[in-house]
Each structure stands twice: as structure tokens, then as C-alpha cells.
Amino acid sequence: MAMTDAHPTGIRSWLTTVDHKRIAIMYFVVGFAFLLVAGFEGQLIRLQLAAPGRDFLDPDLYNQLFTMHGTTMVFFAGMPLVVAFFNFVVPLQIGARDVAFPRLNAFSFWVFLFGGLFLYASIPLRAMPDGGWFAYMPLTNPEYSPGPGIDFYVLSLLISGVGSIAGGLNFLVTILNMRAPGMTFMRMPLFTWMALIVSALILLAFPPFTVGLIFMLFDRSFGTHFFDAAAGADPVLWQHLFWVFGHPEVYILILPAFGIVSDVIPTYSRKILFGYPVVVFSGVLIAFLGFGVWVHHMFSVGLGPVVNAVFGGATMLIAIPTGIKIFNWIATMWGGRLRFRTAMLYAVGLVATFTIGGLSGVMHSSPPADLQQTDTYFVVAHFHYVLIGGTVFGLFCGFYYWFPKATGRMLHEGLGKAHFWLTFIALNVTFFPMHFSGLLGMPRRTYTYAEGLGLDIFNLISTIGAFVFTLSFVPLVWNLWRTWRRGEAAGHNPWDASTLEWTTASPPPHYNFAEIPTVDRRDPLLHPYIEPESRGEGDEPGGAVPRRQPDEPPEPVVMPNPSYWPLVLAAGMLLMTIGALGSLGLTLFGLFVTAVGLFAWAFEPPFGEEAH
Amino acid sequence: MSSHSAGSHPSTRLYVAVAVILAALTALEVMVFYIEALAPVLIPILLVMMAAKFALVAMFFMHLKSDGPVLTAIFAWGVFIATAIVVGLMAIFGKFGA
Amino acid sequence: MEGPTSTGIPNRKLAMWTFIGSECMLFGTLIATYMIYRGRNLVPPYPHDLLNIPFITVTTFVLLMSSLMMVLALAAVQRNDLRATKLWLGLTALFGLIFLGGQYYEFSHFVHEGLPLSRNLFSSTFFVLTGTHGAHVAGGVIWLGTLLVRTVNGKLDARHAETVEIAGLYWHFVDVVWIILFTLIYLLV
Incomplete structure (x- = not known):
């Protein structure tokens, strides 16, 4: 169906949409909401720890809050925000009109949303999971965790994991198969490259976790013995299955941020990326080595010197490709004409703070050092520098960079910079003192600490930092409000960037490109101001890209139809999940709805005309 | 849509030949299992035959050889x-x- | 409906192969668990008390031959021989059903012999691993049944050869997994 008419609005159009840009917005809004909720949980934890011996939270609630904080941040804030950027940016960067499987894309979103809502249904039912985001066995077996809390954890991650795998499949096929003519692999923008690598990581990392969750579900619900030492099993297997997934998951969260920064820094440095192939291949290498380092989360288990040495060595090795990228970004900025817009501030902030987190990571790649640091606040400091200083800064960087493209409006620079400086200060004030409290021996996941251990001042500073974090959202929300009321129009390419998404209107029409562009170089929009000596081979300025304004499509553009079935299929899976808490009837009904959704989906013509 | 790979796929005769080899390998696997004398080298023999069957199905039935x-x-x-x-x-x- | 793709491979076929790559990790984890726990079972019955090699050899042979039926169905639909397509698709699904029947018999026999799912470490790992595989076979049988009905109704012909090919890729992968399980579970008991 040629949908040249105005794009429909209203609640129904959002429930049935298969447009990657609208799905991106839904992912972003829901992911951001979960970020706020999980941030609030972190704030509560910091309030409890502000001074020694406080009873603001009781120990049980404290356990539940750090579990929900971690689980939410990783699965329902970090991943959906990453996927929001995949959705919005990747089809535009490769010159495609949508992803390869638009309905599957909508399905991924709905199961993610339902998984998150299901997890949070545990709060009104007063059954929040309390086993940590890693849910180690045997703590989480029915004997030690008898209530339904862990079941909420297991089932919500099982259902949202289906959406993650479907998303990985979709973006892998999209990037391999939907590139504009002439866009070879070595001409792809870095963000698209990292999206490709991350899709492969998702596809390979989530199945082991899914299997582990199924084992846990069976142990809890059907009396199997996968993690039952009395039956001859080894509970440590759960740790292996979790970290075989969990370590690649770290790269799933960080590589997209690296991709964003690798697109942003050249734009605001007015240079091309220094050493593009090296950045690409170090990304590939990280993805490859990422499957061989999982035991560094388990050094204190006592697997023996050989195992620990092998995985410690592999962990030190993986720091090399990561470090290489840092030098690529610095070399890109070197001698450039730098413009410190908000997105650039976040990119430079990432280079600085991620390096700190990376260095403390290298410190505990050595098993003897790790044995001193593990389960202390030193590790908390490390991964918050990596996940906030890396992932969150990268995501905010992308947010300020692509916001004009997504909405057609410019954000206010002053408020953006205020937002950056507040988050930058908050990160360092909150988490830098944790290096000290950690090395002084303060254990993680303990609801309080005694007076007179030298921990008081560091914890007080950390809690003050957490308040600055909360404060940092004020300029962001103000900025969004202001831009919504009276933001200036953005135009096609407000930053003079060089990739394909900047050739189309802001916001892009729902068909993205009136005419699919042809690409003959890595930076199709490379601007003439770039000094000749920093140009790559074949990077002469000028347009291989059609400069036609995409106001009117020259020919009918065939776009996918909206569909209810992704929502129905996801709803069926949600019903099965709720039923798994103890209602066979509901599970069977959910199975029926799922089957109806699947068949209706399979026989619904995806493109309007009869699919032949 | 149909034209994509029709020409390059193997013939019926080849399909049947592969199936015969697969069946023979399966029979051989079970025979090896029952021969006492082979017990010390049972694991490598079985693993090799398993890999061979795996490769045959992937290469010919799943067309990886031609695709x-x-x-x-x-x-x-x-x-x-x-x-x-x-x-x-x-x-x-x-x-x-x- | 779709333009030419960058790799020349149709989207759905590439997606199926990608899915299969991901499934390798799913079965790999299940197999790793089975292999790690082999010989650690503390409560009878033990694998060698129950596993019936001659019986499972027969069902293994049936599943192996269903893969032959599947490629013959693909060859038939590619030359638009719909009569043969129906025959071979039907036989593939039937052989799959026979395999599932064998698995049902095996499972109920084991339970009858005192090995319910929750009995011991062997029952946990065995039933979840082979059960996951069986669920894949069942899904494949339903898929093939759908294709068969569509062929009978005249809605599937040579223009849809790609659809049959993709279902076939899935079916062969499930067969390949069984090739591994047959050796690791039964022959290396």
C-alpha cells in the first residue's frame, strides 16, 4: 500500500505501528521511565547508607531494592535505551526504509514492555525479588527463597529475553541485507558497525541465560535438581551460565556507546575518524574475546590457579582493543576544530570517565588483586564508572546528537551543558569515594555499616553525589519542556555531520528516503571544510548522494502495514508468564492466544498487496 | 522469489546418496558401540562419525556447500x-x- | 515484495540461519549441562539402567530419513510438482510424528520405571535436554502440517519454494541436534 497520505496519529496507530522510528520512541520513553524508577531505587539505597547504623530501610527491603535497581538498570533501562537508538538510527544510517522484519520489531518492544511491567507487578504484590540481579543459587532455590519473588525475576527475564533475541535477529539481518547500494561493510558508520556486533552478541549470549533461567524455573517449580548439591549437582553451574551471558552483556551495553561516540567525535572535530578499520576490528575482537572472560566474575569461587590464570590473562587481553579505541578518539580530536556542543561534551566525558572505569577493571583482572576487591564497593565504583561513564554518557551523547533528527527541533545548548556538568559531577562525587570505601573493606549488598571504620565520610559524600544525580534531571526535563514549547527548527543537518541519516528531513518522513541513496564513500556528506590532509582516500567532498528534497516521493513507496498481531502475540506470552506463577488454566489460555497471534501473523499480508 | 537457489541445489540422486551414507554411518555407530574390542577408542570413533553426519546434513541437506x-x-x-x-x-x- | 538484498540472500533465509546460529548456543548450554553432570548422579536409577539403544536407534533412523523426505519435498516444490510435494511433506511430518511417538513411549516408560522428572540429577538433565529437542520437533511438525494444508488448498507452489526451503533448514537443524544427542546421551552412556 502506498501510504503517501499523512501519518496517522492516536492511540491505535501506536499500538499497531511497525515504523522503526515510532518503535524507537516507544523504546526510549519506556526505557527512560525505567531508568528514572531504578535511579530512584538507587537513591533510596544511598539514603540508607548516608550514615552508619541507619534504619531508613530494613534489611529485607534493602535486598529487594538493590536487586530491583540492578535488574531494572541492565534489562529494562540500559538495553531498551540501546535498542531505541538501534531502531531510530540504523535504518537511516544504512539508507533503508525500515528494518528487515517490521512486525517482529514491534513484537520485541511489546514483550520487553510486558516483561518490565511483570517484574514491577511484584511491588503491589509485596514480592519483590531479593537475590541480586545475578540471582545466585542456592540462595534462590525454593528452600532459601520460598516466596514468589525470584519467580518474578525468572519469568520477567525469560519473556523479555525472547524480545531481545528477536531484536538481535532483526538488526543482524537488517544490517547485513538492507544496506543502500554501494554501502560496503567498510563504508558503514561506526554506530551501525557496533549495532551489528552487538546483535551477534545478543544472539549468542542470551540463550545460555535463557537455559539457566529455565533450569532455575524447573528447580523451583517442578522439583528438578540442576543446582541441588545434595543430588550431586553443583550450584556453581548457575554462576557459569549467568556470567557466560553476563559478561557479553556488558559489551552489549558498552559497544553501542562506543559506536555513538565514534560517530559524534569526528562530527564535532571536523575531521574523519582516525583509524576507522582499527576501531571496527577492535570492536569485533572485543566481541570475540568477550566470550572467554566470564570467570573473572568468579575468581573467589576457587576454581583453581590454572582456570583463574587463563581467564585473568584473557581479561587483560581484552583491555587492549578497548584501549585502542580510546587512542583513536583522542587522535581524532587531535588538531581538529573542536566544537563543544552538549553531545561532544558527553563524548569527551565518556573518554575520560570510561578510562577510569576501564583502569579499575584491569586492576581486578588479576586474581590476587580481585580477591581483595571482590564484593566490596571498589567493584561497585568500577562498574558504575563503566556503565554510567560509558553507557549512560554514550546514550546521552546520542540523545543530544540525534534529538534534532528525531523531532525536528533543537535542544537548548545552555541547559544541555548544565545537564552534562551536573551528571559529570554527580558521577564522580557519588562513585569516586567508593574506591576508598571499597578498599577499606566495605562489603556490597549489606544494608548498613558500623561507626568508626573510617567509612562514614566516604558514604556521606556518595549520598550527596546521588542527590546531585537526581538534581541533574531538572535541566533535562526543563530543556525538553522548553523545546516542546518553542524549539527552533533543526533542518536536515544541523551539525554538518557526514552520514546518511542527515540527508533526509528532520524528522524523517515515515518512508525515510524518497529515493534510496547510492553510496560511494565512507562519509557521504563529508563537508568541504574538512582539511584535505585529514581526508581519507576517495574522500573528496561532493555528493554521491541524491540531494533531492524528500517532500514528495517520486514513485509510490511500498511500506509495511500496521498490525495488531505483534501485540496479540506478546499479550499471549504475557498471559502464559502470569499463568506460570500458578494457574495452569491461564497458561493454557495464554498458549491459545499465542497460537492465534502466530497464525494470524503468518497469514496476514505484510505489505498490503497479496504477498505472493 | 523462487528463482534464487533452485538451480544450484543438488539433485535427487545426490540427496538419496547422502541419506544412504547417513544411514550407514548410524548403523556403524551402533555396531561400534557393541564391539567390546573397540571400547578403548570408542569415544574418538563415535565423535568422528557424529561430526561426519553433522557435516553431511549441513553441507548437502542444508545446502551450505552451494549456498x-x-x-x-x-x-x-x-x-x-x-x-x-x-x-x-x-x-x-x-x-x-x- | 522485497527488493534485492545487499548479500543476495533473501531476508527470511538469512534470518533462519541466524536463528539457527543462536539455537546452537541454546542446545550447546543444555548439552554442556548434561555432559558436566554425567556420572554425578547419586540416586538410582542410572542412565545405563534405562536407556534402550536398539529402540532409540530405530527412532533416530526415522528422524534421519525424515530429513531425506524434506529435501525431496523441496526438490519437488522447486520443479512445481505439487503431487510429490504433498507426498514428501506429508511423509516428513509423519516421520516426525513417529519420532515424537517414540519419545512419548520412552518418557512414559522411564516414568513407569521410577524416573519421574524430579527423581534425580539424571532425570532433570535428560528430560529437559531431550524434551527441549522434542518441543522443537513438535514445532517443526506443526509448521510442516501448515505447509501441507496450504499445498492441498492450492496456496503453495513453486513461487513459495523459499518458504519450504526455510522450514527445511529448521527441520534439518533439529535433525542435526539429534545426531549429536544420539551419540552423547545414548552411545557414550
Whole structure:
């Protein structure tokens, strides 16, 4: 169906949409909401720890809050925000009109949303999971965790994991198969490259976790013995299955941020990326080595010197490709004409703070050092520098960079910079003192600490930092409000960037490109101001890209139809999940709805005309 | 849509030949299992025959031999990482120690 | 409906191969668990008390031959021989059903012999691993049944050969997994 008419609005159009840009917005809004909720949980934890011996939270609630904080941040804030950027940016960067499987894309979103809502249904039912985001066995077996809390954890991650795998499949096929003519692999923008690598990581990392969750579900619900030492099993297997997934998951969260920064820094440095192939291949290498380092989360288990040495060595090795990228970004900025817009501030902030987190990571790649640091606040400091200083800064960087493209409006620079400086200060004030409290021996996941251990001042500073974090959202929300009321129009390419998404209107029409562009170089929009000596081979300025304004499509553009079935299929899976808490009837009904959704989906013509 | 790979796929005769080999290998596997004298080398023999069957199905029935390197690379990547994880976990749990 | 793709491989076929790559990790993890826990079972019955090699050899042979039926169905639909397509698709699904029947018999026999799912470490790992595989076979049988009905109704012909090919890829992968399980579970008992 040629949908040249105005794009429909209203609640129904959002429930049935298969447009990657609208799905991106839904992912972003829901992911951001979960970020706020999980941030609030972190704030509560910091309030409890502000001074020694406080009873603001009781120990049980404290356990539940750090579990929900971690689980939410990783699965329902970090991943959906990453996927929001995949959705919005990747089809535009490769010159495609949508992803390869638009309905599957909508399905991924709905199961993610339902998984998150299901997890949070545990709060009104007063059954929040309390086993940590890693849910180690045997703590989480029915004997030690008898209530339904862990079941909420297991089932919500099982259902949202289906959406993650479907998303990985979709973006892998999209990037391999939907590139504009002439866009070879070595001409792809870095963000698209990292999206490709991350899709492969998702596809390979989530199945082991899914299997582990199924084992846990069976142990809890059907009396199997996968993690039952009395039956001859080894509970440590759960740790292996979790970290075989969990370590690649770290790269799933960080590589997209690296991709964003690798697109942003050249734009605001007015240079091309220094050493593009090296950045690409170090990304590939990280993805490859990422499957061989999982035991560094388990050094204190006592697997023996050989195992620990092998995985410690592999962990030190993986720091090399990561470090290489840092030098690529610095070399890109070197001698450039730098413009410190908000997105650039976040990119430079990432280079600085991620390096700190990376260095403390290298410190505990050595098993003897790790044995001193593990389960202390030193590790908390490390991964918050990596996940906030890396992932969150990268995501905010992308947010300020692509916001004009997504909405057609410019954000206010002053408020953006205020937002950056507040988050930058908050990160360092909150988490830098944790290096000290950690090395002084303060254990993680303990609801309080005694007076007179030298921990008081560091914890007080950390809690003050957490308040600055909360404060940092004020300029962001103000900025969004202001831009919504009276933001200036953005135009096609407000930053003079060089990739394909900047050739189309802001916001892009729902068909993205009136005419699919042809690409003959890595930076199709490379601007003439770039000094000749920093140009790559074949990077002469000028347009291989059609400069036609995409106001009117020259020919009918065939776009996918909206569909209810992704929502129905996801709803069926949600019903099965709720039923798994103890209602066979509901599970069977959910199975029926799922089957109806699947068949209706399979026989619904995806493109309007009869699919032949 | 139909024209894509029709020409390059193997003939019926080849399909049947592959199936005969697969059946023969399966029979051989079970025979080897019952021969006492082969007990010391049973594991390598069975693993080799298993790999041969795996490769035959992937190459001919799943057309990897004629369908080009991209699909082979995707499959090989999955098989490689999965095998590495299986062997790695077995090694960590001391299954090769004895 | 779709333009030419960058790799020349149709989207759905590439997606199926990617899915298969991901499934390698799913079965790899299940197999790793089975192999790690082999010989650690503390409560009878033990694998060698129950596993019936001659019986499972027969069902293994049936599943192996269903893969031959599947490629013959693909060859038939590619030359638009719909009569043969129906025959071979039907036989593939039937052989799959026979395999599932064998698995049902095996499972109920084991339970009858004192090995319910929750009995011991062997029952946990065995039933979840082979059960996951069986669920894949069942899904494949339903898929093939759908294709068969569409062929009978005249809605599937040579223009849809790609659809049959993709279902076939899935079916062969499930067969390949069984090739591994047959050796690791039964022959290396």
C-alpha cells in the first residue's frame, strides 16, 4: 500500500505501528521511565547508607531494592535505551526504509514492555525479588527463597529475553541485507558497525541465560535438581551460565556507546575518524574475546590457579582493543576544530570517565588483586564508572546528537551543558569515594555499616553525589519542556555531520528516503571544510548522494502495514508468564492466544498487496 | 522469489546418496558401540562419525556447500562459540582430568 | 515484495540461519549441562539402567530419513510438482510424528520405571535436554502440517519454494541436534 497520505496519529496507530522510528520512541520513553524508577531505587539505597547504623530501610527491603535497581538498570533501562537508538538510527544510517522484519520489531518492544511491567507487578504484590540481579543459587532455590519473588525475576527475564533475541535477529539481518547500494561493510558508520556486533552478541549470549533461567524455573517449580548439591549437582553451574551471558552483556551495553561516540567525535572535530578499520576490528575482537572472560566474575569461587590464570590473562587481553579505541578518539580530536556542543561534551566525558572505569577493571583482572576487591564497593565504583561513564554518557551523547533528527527541533545548548556538568559531577562525587570505601573493606549488598571504620565520610559524600544525580534531571526535563514549547527548527543537518541519516528531513518522513541513496564513500556528506590532509582516500567532498528534497516521493513507496498481531502475540506470552506463577488454566489460555497471534501473523499480508 | 537457489541445489540422486551414507554411518555407530574390542577408542570413533553426519546434513541437506560463504560463516560462528563454551565448561568442571 | 538484498540472500533465509546460529548456543548450554553432570548422579536409577539403544536407534533412523523426505519435498516444490510435494511433506511430518511417538513411549516408560522428572540429577538433565529437542520437533511438525494444508488448498507452489526451503533448514537443524544427542546421551552412556 502506498501510504503517501499523512501519518496517522492516536492511540491505535501506536499500538499497531511497525515504523522503526515510532518503535524507537516507544523504546526510549519506556526505557527512560525505567531508568528514572531504578535511579530512584538507587537513591533510596544511598539514603540508607548516608550514615552508619541507619534504619531508613530494613534489611529485607534493602535486598529487594538493590536487586530491583540492578535488574531494572541492565534489562529494562540500559538495553531498551540501546535498542531505541538501534531502531531510530540504523535504518537511516544504512539508507533503508525500515528494518528487515517490521512486525517482529514491534513484537520485541511489546514483550520487553510486558516483561518490565511483570517484574514491577511484584511491588503491589509485596514480592519483590531479593537475590541480586545475578540471582545466585542456592540462595534462590525454593528452600532459601520460598516466596514468589525470584519467580518474578525468572519469568520477567525469560519473556523479555525472547524480545531481545528477536531484536538481535532483526538488526543482524537488517544490517547485513538492507544496506543502500554501494554501502560496503567498510563504508558503514561506526554506530551501525557496533549495532551489528552487538546483535551477534545478543544472539549468542542470551540463550545460555535463557537455559539457566529455565533450569532455575524447573528447580523451583517442578522439583528438578540442576543446582541441588545434595543430588550431586553443583550450584556453581548457575554462576557459569549467568556470567557466560553476563559478561557479553556488558559489551552489549558498552559497544553501542562506543559506536555513538565514534560517530559524534569526528562530527564535532571536523575531521574523519582516525583509524576507522582499527576501531571496527577492535570492536569485533572485543566481541570475540568477550566470550572467554566470564570467570573473572568468579575468581573467589576457587576454581583453581590454572582456570583463574587463563581467564585473568584473557581479561587483560581484552583491555587492549578497548584501549585502542580510546587512542583513536583522542587522535581524532587531535588538531581538529573542536566544537563543544552538549553531545561532544558527553563524548569527551565518556573518554575520560570510561578510562577510569576501564583502569579499575584491569586492576581486578588479576586474581590476587580481585580477591581483595571482590564484593566490596571498589567493584561497585568500577562498574558504575563503566556503565554510567560509558553507557549512560554514550546514550546521552546520542540523545543530544540525534534529538534534532528525531523531532525536528533543537535542544537548548545552555541547559544541555548544565545537564552534562551536573551528571559529570554527580558521577564522580557519588562513585569516586567508593574506591576508598571499597578498599577499606566495605562489603556490597549489606544494608548498613558500623561507626568508626573510617567509612562514614566516604558514604556521606556518595549520598550527596546521588542527590546531585537526581538534581541533574531538572535541566533535562526543563530543556525538553522548553523545546516542546518553542524549539527552533533543526533542518536536515544541523551539525554538518557526514552520514546518511542527515540527508533526509528532520524528522524523517515515515518512508525515510524518497529515493534510496547510492553510496560511494565512507562519509557521504563529508563537508568541504574538512582539511584535505585529514581526508581519507576517495574522500573528496561532493555528493554521491541524491540531494533531492524528500517532500514528495517520486514513485509510490511500498511500506509495511500496521498490525495488531505483534501485540496479540506478546499479550499471549504475557498471559502464559502470569499463568506460570500458578494457574495452569491461564497458561493454557495464554498458549491459545499465542497460537492465534502466530497464525494470524503468518497469514496476514505484510505489505498490503497479496504477498505472493 | 523462487528463482534464487533452485538451480544450484543438488539433485535427487545426490540427496538419496547422502541419506544412504547417513544411514550407514548410524548403523556403524551402533555396531561400534557393541564391539567390546573397540571400547578403548570408542569415544574418538563415535565423535568422528557424529561430526561426519553433522557435516553431511549441513553441507548437502542444508545446502551450505552451494549456498555461499555468508551463511556458512554465520552457522560456523554459532557452532564454534557453542563448542568452545561446552568444552570450556567441561574442562572447568574437570571432565577431561581423568 | 522485497527488493534485492545487499548479500543476495533473501531476508527470511538469512534470518533462519541466524536463528539457527543462536539455537546452537541454546542446545550447546543444555548439552554442556548434561555432559558436566554425567556420572554425578547419586540416586538410582542410572542412565545405563534405562536407556534402550536398539529402540532409540530405530527412532533416530526415522528422524534421519525424515530429513531425506524434506529435501525431496523441496526438490519437488522447486520443479512445481505439487503431487510429490504433498507426498514428501506429508511423509516428513509423519516421520516426525513417529519420532515424537517414540519419545512419548520412552518418557512414559522411564516414568513407569521410577524416573519421574524430579527423581534425580539424571532425570532433570535428560528430560529437559531431550524434551527441549522434542518441543522443537513438535514445532517443526506443526509448521510442516501448515505447509501441507496450504499445498492441498492450492496456496503453495513453486513461487513459495523459499518458504519450504526455510522450514527445511529448521527441520534439518533439529535433525542435526539429534545426531549429536544420539551419540552423547545414548552411545557414550
